[in-house]
Amino acid sequence: MRKKTLTLLLGLASLQIGLAQTPFRIAAAADLGPVLPPILVQFEKAKGIHVEATYQASAALTAQIQNGAPFDLFLSADMGYPKRLIDAGLADAAGSPDSSTPIMYAKGTLVLWARKDSKLPPPSIEMLSDPALQRLAIANPERAPYGRAAVAALTNLQRYDALKSRLVTAENISQAAQFVDSGNADAGLISLTSALTPRLAGSGRYFVIPRNLYPPIEQGAVIVSRTTQREAAHQFLDYFLSSAVQAQLEKSGLTPAR
Amino acid sequence: MDWQAFALTLKLATVTTVILLMIAVPLGALLVLGRSRWLALLEALAALPLVLPPTVLGFFLLVLLGMRTAVGRGIAGLLGHPLAFSFEGLVVGSVIYSLPFAVQPIVAGFAAVDSSLVDAARLLGAGWARLVFSLLIPLARRSLLAAAVLGFLHTVGEFGIVLMLGGDIPGATRTLSIVLYNQVENFDYAAANRTAAVLLGLSVAALAAIYVGGRPRGGRRA
Structure with a gap:
């Protein structure tokens, strides 16, 4: 009995050291x-x-x-x-x-991502001029670096003003991906790290936005x-x-x- | 100060409160007057939104209302646009999210009405509608008021669902709580303080006005 108590105490003591x-x-x-x-x-x-x-x-x-x-x-x-x-x-x-x-x-690398079962053709620069693109998800450009990059790329492509009313702003880059993955937005400008996760790699396709279109992330x-x-x-x-x-x-x- | 967001928040809370009362009054009457055991399950379901964190609820709605489900496609077909990222979408989310806050006070108020009055009215041949409109609602009006106030304020302060379901679109889904959150996240604490002050001032004023109106002369216990 006493032996058991001692072992228990020693166990607790070592746990204590681990926690300290x-x-x-x-x-x-x-x-x-x-x-x-x-x-x-x-x-x-x-x-x-x-x-x-x-x-x-x-x-x-x-x-x-x-x-x-x-x-x-x-x-x-x-x-x-x-x-x-x-x-x-x-x-x-x-x-x-x-x-x-x-x-x-x-x-970081910015990509245009869409679901494989999307009605739109696979992601490309042309997709950003497609009238069927009704909702484009981006991360908040005021604080998310990928959001800033997305706005810069759209501006450089002279698509920002045309798409402005069709942008949906997500809290962060993974929520932007979620908006698209759940079928609520047609496409999204997200991070390559998100696009390469098993979940998104399985459900969608991406197009790497040319690096000269946005300041490096x-x-x-x-x-x-x-x-x-x-x-x-x-x-x-x-x-x-x-x-x-x-x-x-x-x-x-x-x-x-x- | 973002007055557009301010107006949108008031509009969302008002629309939500009206719909909430239209759902919660019949539901409350059914739960109090009904005799079926299954009603316990219904009551439990009506309280369920309290369990889920708002962001999780918002995520489920985002997925449920998305174009990948039959429900989402059906709604989009009816409205002409998907429900997510729209004012209507926020109304749906807010009604679900605030439902317990409207149902609970109404159930409590209806249940507190003397059952002998209900029995007497029934014996005299009053139907459900008569029972609800001539007996329960007048006698439980303070509970209705409480339900409306709680539903309204809960919608004004709603954040998680709007964040998940809204997409931060000015004039459509950017509510005051989102503006406030953005200001804090952008380190603009002065603007955040102003927004919070407006939000708090509005709530105190609305509550005080309602409580003054609902207070019997000579105090509550007269």
Whole structure:
């Protein structure tokens, strides 16, 4: 009986020690949702550091970090939000050549996506001039980087004014994809990372919007300055920027940073 | 201040409240006056929207009303356009979402009417319509008022469904709560404060006006 109690106590004590170690926390942009989890598993295997990731819109994560959310590293979907944190003295890019500029870790690709069972011909630039295109889903251009890219591409194609009244704005890029996948919008300008997820790859087809039509969707990382795990943050960034992981990013729809 | 969104929000809440009362009064009467055991199931179904998070409810509606379902195609055929991303779509979503807030007070109000009065009216040959309009509604008018107020305010403050089903189209689906959310997300806290102040001021004024009107002279317990 006493032995059992002792074992139980020891068990509880070791559990306690396990809990006391604060986890390494990453705030990650929503478009990394389908990309990052396997990389985190590999990282833990390679370096023995357990990472917990939270996926949300970059704007929401920025507001959370400004208000003291306990994140150690921020992987944004753009350069603007992490830059804002650097300027506010809340984050830094220590260790990189220019510590006041977020570390670019990847570039995003904008695609035009539609369901395979759509009445419209397969996605192409011409689709944007098709009168049968009644609803085009985009992410919110005021804050979602892919939304900004979508508006820039439509403007450069001189289709923005014509399509303006037919745009439906989604909260983020995955909701834009949802609008199309559920059959409520005819097509959407979404991220390649979304289009390559098994679900959307099965139900739809995409067309890569030529890169000269929109400013590059550069995605930046910063270390949250109040972190107590700076060493782990550097280890993760080194790992994330290694050529092996960057090649893996490419398969998921992100262009390597270098 | 986005007055277009303000007007749209009031319009949505008004239309929704009218439809809610048209559904909740007969439903409440059926639940209180009816004798079938199956009514318990109906009552449970009417309370169900409380269980689902609004965004989830909005997602289900988005899928259900989409062009990939027979329901969605049928509605689109009737209206000439899909229900999602339209004002009508928001009305459908709001009615479902706010239904429990209208049904619960009405059921409680109708049930509180003295059953001997109902029996007496029945003995004197009153039909359902007579029972509802001449007896239950006049005696439970405060509950009806509460149902209307709750349904209205719940629709004004609705967010998750509009976010999922609306598509943020100015004049059609961009309500005040979406404007407020956009302002917060864009770090425009000053504008967000103004929008929130209008929303709160409006609600307090509307509530106070209704409660003054519904308050018997000499206090509630006179």
